[in-house]
Amino acid sequence: MSSVLHFTEDEKEKIGMGEHHGALNKFAGAVAAPLPPSVIDPEKLEGDTVREKWVNFLMAETGEDV
Numbered sequence: 001m002s003s004v005l006h007f008t009e010d011e012k013e014k015i016g017m018g019e020h021h022g023a024l025n026k027f028a029g030a031v032a033a034p035l036p037p038s039v040i041d042p043e044k045l046e047g048d049t050v051r052e053k054w055v056n057f058l059m060a061e062t063g064e065d066v
Contacts, residue, residue: 003035005057006042039063 007017040060047053 003032006038 007015038057038061040057042057045053045056045060047056
């Protein structure tokens with residue numbers, strides 16, 4: 001999820017998903033292909049709630065109008 005939302009290392013640390021947290025993160029980082037950059041700047045997502053922002057992000061990524 002942090003990759004999809006393009007979290008910074010600082011943001012990952014805040015939620016407990018930083019570089020030094022667990023073998024699962026290291027395994028996933030080693031076998032997962034890097035994600036392409038987001039179509040939309042996450043800072044410019046419209047919406048008042050996380051839900052609205054998430055839906056708008058998904059719509060932008062699929063090419064739908066936001």
